[in-house]
Every structure is written in structure tokens, then in C-alpha cells.
Amino acid sequence: AQRVTQPEKLLSVFKGAPVELKCNYSYSGSPELFWYVQYSRQRLQLLLRHISRESIKGFTADLNKGETSFHLKKPFAQEEDSAMYYCALANQAGTALIFGKGTTLSVSS
Amino acid sequence: NAGVTQTPKFQVLKTGQSMTLQCAQDMNHNSMYWYRQDPGMGLRLIYYSASEGTTDKGEVPNGYNVSRLNKREFSLRLESAAPSQTSVYFCASSEVLSLYGYTFGSGTRLTVV
Numbered sequence: 743a744q745r746v747t748q749p750e751k752l753l754s755v756f757k758g759a760p761v762e763l764k765c766n767y768s769y770s771g772s773p774e775l776f777w778y779v780q781y782s783r784q785r786l787q788l789l790l791r792h793i794s795r796e797s798i799k800g801f802t803a804d805l806n807k808g809e810t811s812f813h814l815k816k817p818f819a820q821e822e823d824s825a826m827y828y829c830a831l832a833n834q835a836g837t838a839l840i841f842g843k844g845t846t847l848s849v850s851s
Numbered sequence: 852n853a854g855v856t857q858t859p860k861f862q863v864l865k866t867g868q869s870m871t872l873q874c875a876q877d878m879n880h881n882s883m884y885w886y887r888q889d890p891g892m893g894l895r896l897i898y899y900s901a902s903e904g905t906t907d908k909g910e911v912p913n914g915y916n917v918s919r920l921n922k923r924e925f926s927l928r929l930e931s932a933a934p935s936q937t938s939v940y941f942c943a944s945s946e947v948l949s950l951y952g953y954t955f956g957s958g959t960r961l962t963v964v
Contacts, residue, residue: 751891774949786894786941786955793950828893832949837901838884838909839953843893 744769746831748842755819757851763814765803765829765842774832775812776839777803781825789827790814799823819849853877857942857956864932864963872927872959874942882945883925884953885909885917887938894941900925932963 745768755761767773775792790796790803792812803814812829826846830839855876864870876883885897886909896909900919914936916928925944929936939960943953 748893776952778952778955785957786943786953788952788954791950791952830952836948837882837907838896838899839948840896841886841894843891 744831744833744840746829746840746842748827748829748845750845751843752846752848754848754850757821757849758818761814761816761819761823761847761849763827763829763845763847765812765814767810767812767829767831769810769831770834773805773812774836775803775805776830776832777801777812777814778828778830778841779825780828780844786828819847821849821851823847824849855942855944855954855956857940857959859959860957861960862962864929864961866933866963868932869928869930870932870961871929872940872942872961873924874926874956875924876942876944876954877923878944878946878954879922880944880946880954881922882948883919884943884945885915885925885927886941886943887911887936888941888958889938897927897940932961934963937961937963 747766777790778786779789829842884899886894898917903922942956
């Protein structure tokens with residue numbers, strides 16, 4: 743079964759601390775993975791695509807096929823990073839995204 | 852460039868009432884989607900349309916119907932609203948899913964009393 747698991751509902755860190763938002767997936771074959779961010783009461787925005795290996799707003803994510811993980815990382819958290827983060831996986835048919843339940847990141851000073 | 856536009860932004864319905872949520876995109880995308888977002892549940896797919904003229908059920912289709920009116924517009928209808936349908940509804944569109952993912956609308960916050 744295709745599945746995305748985000749084990750943490752809430753992650754609280756201090757400003758300047760490193761951040762790692764966990765995402766594990768279940769999938770047969772080569773997964774296409776994404777991270778989306780939702781700031782308070784706003785629309786979801788694409789943050790990262792696994793396929794492009796880009797770095798946006800200081801965030802990076804590396805696909806680890808052995809651990810079936812796609813964790814989102816940032817070396818120094820900022821208060822403006824406080825938001826809900828969703829990990830998503832393209833389904834086997836390539837027709838839709840499967841989302842995890844999301845992790846709320848709270849960065850305090 | 853508006854992207855994906857949803858109307859209305861907020862709605863309160865009484866149990867048993869019907870309504871249609873509208874979604875339009877101006878990016879010439881082939882695929883469109885409806886999700887609901889509930890606390891602790893993440894985003895769950897209700898229906899999607901891979902191309903104009905086709906629609907398919909997602910994970911939670913019961914109580915909903917959809918219409919892909921043309922390439923731009925994809926509407927979601929609640930025929931007889933129930934309190935369990937209280938949620939935030941997001942429309943999204945995509946072109947090449949695996950490359951670009953989705954573009955989302957701003958959401959419709961629906962309360963059924």
C-alpha cells in the first residue's frame with residue numbers, strides 16, 4: 743500500500759536551532775516526493791520537489807531509499823518558518839498525491 | 852495570474868442543505884482535484900479529474916459529487932450536507948504531477964450545523 747507517515751504532530755524548537763521534520767513512505771518502485779508548507783490559514787505552497795533537489799528558504803530534503811524516508815531539514819530555524827508542513831507522495835498511477843497528516847512546526851525566540 | 856480560484860471562501864450550511872463549491876484555474880492544467888483538510892487527518896482526496904470529461908473517486912467520495920465543466924472549472928457538490936462534512940476544502944490543479952506537484956486554491960471553510 744502507498745502511504746506517507748509523518749510521525750510528529752508538533753515540533754517545537756527555538757530560533758536558530760536545527761530542524762528535522764520526519765517523513766517516511768511506503769511505495770513500490772521509485773517514489774516522487776514533495777514537501778508542502780501551509781502558513782496560518784493560507785493555501786498550501788510547494789516547498790520542495792525531490793526530483794529537482796533544490797533548496798528553498800534554506801530547507802533541504804534527501805531521499806533515502808534504504809530507510810524509505812524524505813526528511814525535511816534546515817540548519818537554523820527562523821520564527822517565520824512556523825507553519826504546517828505536509829509530506830506528499832505521487833501515487834503509483836501518477837494521478838494524484840497522497841499526503842501525510844502533517845507536522846506543525848513552532849519556532850519560538 | 853490568478854492560479855487556482857475557489858469560491859466561496861466561507862460558508863455555513865444547515866444539515867440537509869445543498870451547495871456547490873466552485874474551482875477555476877487559468878494555467879491550462881489538465882488535472883484537477885478536490886481535497887478536504889481536517890485536524891489530525893491531513894489532506895484526503897475526495898475526487899479528481901485527470902482530464903476534461905473524466906472524473907474519478909478518491910479516498911473519501913461519499914456524500915459528494917463533482918463536475919468537470921470544462922478544462923478550467925471543476926466543481927464539488929454536497930447534495931445533503933451533514934455535520935461530518937464540516938471541513939476546509941481545497942481545490943488543486945496540476946500539469947505533470949511527478950515534476951511539478953499541485954497548485955492549490957486558497958480553500959473554502961465550510962461549517963455544517
